Amino acid sequence: MLKRIDLFSVLKSCTSKNKQNNDEKVDENKQFSACLKQSLASLGPLILTVVVGMTLGYSAVLLPQLQAHTNVAITINKEEASWVASLAVIPMAAGALIGGVLIQKYGRKMTHIIICFPYCAGWILMYFSFNLQMLLTGRFLTGLCSGIITPATGVYIGETTDPKNRGMLLGGIPLSVSVGLLGSHLLGTFLTWQVTALVVAVFPFIAWLLMTFTPESPAWLAQKGLSDEAQESFYxxxxxxxxxxxxxEQMIARVKATNNNTNKIDEKNRLKELLEPEFWKPMAILLVFFISSQWAGVNAVTFYSINIMKQTLGESINEYLATFIIDCIRVIASIAQCILIRNIGRRPLALTGGFGTFIPLFILSGFIYSQKVFNIQNPNLVAVPITCLLAYVFFVTAGFVSLPWNLIGELLPMAKRSTGSGIASFVAYMSIFSVVKTMPALFENLGTDGSFLVYGFMALLGTAFVYRCLPETKGKTLHEIEEYFKDSKEDNSKGPLDTRL
Known part of the structure; x- marks a missing residue:
């Protein structure tokens, strides 16, 4: 009898373990399926973000070929070359504000779909350009579309992913930009600028095809009162x-409460909503983070990196090789960010990136100053500026300049996410423009060493700000993040989102 009972207990235990293992396998399969669907939903917007990177990198392809007069139909002087380079960046800022309006009115997904066709048209127009006016129009159109895409992508990915996958997929945004830069430079190395434009024109069409199979953001559908569609999309x-x-259920309850409050507020008091802590606190974090990270000089320093390599390795260095090295480091750093942001969180990554940004800049500034003052010509020291430059590019890409783009989709409250993302992206693009615009005067008046010192000091200030103000959002729902900022009277450093390591 005892033996039978023991045998029965063993069989029962085995059955229980098998059932538990089967349940775990089912859960794992469901999680994998959800991750796959969220990745598919993010793929279309990320492909469009690759085109944003190609738009930024296209001037490096276009200008050398135009200035070499290989195309007899279009010839440019230095002034016209500056317009060709800047006419994609200028409309990006305006496009960001337009994007903030579009994603609220027409939806996050629909904004991406709408913009695919003018994006294609801009690149095709450049392919068929037979005069400078057509070329500039194409550059303007692609720049405007790039600006519109920026807030839409961060918000859409943030709202369609769960806390476990959100950081990694939002990290795909800077990775896509880096891949776009590398891709445009590679295409321009082997193809003419016209054929390069034609190849890039295919990508928005691919993104459009992919997005026809994915749902709209559940949060936006809920805001519009489409609860059934929101539920279907969410599940x-x-x-x-x-x-x-x-x-x-938390999201639906939050939407209803927000809509009720909005209906009670008249137009005169609508601006007062922007002073609510759940909006102005994350907004302030994003704006300061964007300004300080862009003024860490990533666009200026990487632009000047070719000259640094020439100064240290000699004029014989291949410019395309140097650009390729920088682009590859950016891609590697962006991949590292996607992995690290999920494993270690936002704050440690931002602080590591900040330290890795300003320390190489300070060393590089001191090295160049010492060379100039003491006339140091030791060939054994060539590795110092190269190492500093490459370390700077890696850390600024992996954890500093790219992180605020990820946070757009996390920090802003649902009710004001469209407005906030447009404003934040506008400030980011204006910061990029101001850095690039002031770069020649800064290098001329302060020298290379002084300019790097300025950029390093801005990176130091940004790192200190991140340490003091940026909360950790890893593993938190968007509702928990919004609640963290909502109560301005409590000490947020002890809330559900910790600002301590």
Whole structure:
């Protein structure tokens, strides 16, 4: 009898373990399925973000070929060359504000779909350009579309992914830009600028095809009162687990409360909503982070990197090789960011990136100053500026300049996410423009060493600000992040989102 009972207990235990293992496998399969669907939903916007990178990198392809007079139909002087280079960046800022309006009115997904066709048209127009006016129009159109895409992508990915996958997929935004820069430079090395434009024109069409199979943001659908469609979209992206059901119910309750408050507020008091802590606090963090990270000089220093390599390695260095090295480091750093942001979180990554940004800049500034003052000509020291430059490019890409783009999709409250993302992207692009515009005067008046010192000091200030103000959002739902900023009276450093390491 005892033997039978023991045998029965063993069989029962084995059955229980098998059932538990089967349940775990089912959960793993559901999680994998949800991750796959969220990745598919993010793929279309990320392909469009690759085109943003190609738009930024296209001037490096276009200008050398035009200035070499290989095209008899279009010839440019130095003044016209500056317009060709800047006419994509200038409309990006305006496009960011337009994008903030479009994603609220027409939806996050629909904004991407709408913009695919003018994006294609801009690149095709450049392919068929037979005069400078057509070329500039194409550059303007692609720059405007790039600006519109920027807030839409961060918000869409942030709202369609769960806390476990959100950081990694938002990290795909800077990775896509880096891939776009590398891709445009590689294409320009082997193809003419016209054929390069034609190849790039295919990417928005591919993104459009992919996005026809993915759902609209559940949060936006809920805001528009489409609760059934929001539920269908949410569960398609996540699966209908108990945890996800609770998160969906929290989202619906938050939307209803927000809509009720909005209906009670007249137009005169609508601006006062922007002074609510759940909006102005994350907005201030984003704006200061954007300005300080852009003024860490990434666009200026990487632009000047070719000259640094020539100064240290000699004039014989191949410019395309030097550009390729920088682009590859950017891509590697962006891949590292996607991995690290999920494993270590936002704050440690931002602080590591900040330290890795200003320390090489200070060393590089001191080295160049010492060379100039003491006339040091030791060939054994060539590795110092090269190492500093490459370390700077890696850390500024992996954890400093790219992180605020990820945070757009996380920090801003749902009710003002469209407005906030447009404003933040506008400030980011204006910061990029101001850095690039002031770069020649800065290098001329302060020298290379002084300019790097300025950029390093701005990176130091940004790092100190991040340490003091940036909360950790790893593993938190968008509702938890919004609640963290909502109560201005409590000490936020002890809330659910910690600002301490």
């Amino acid at each position: 398609w992206l996540r699966n209908a687990s108990e945890e996800n059901r609770q998160e969906f």
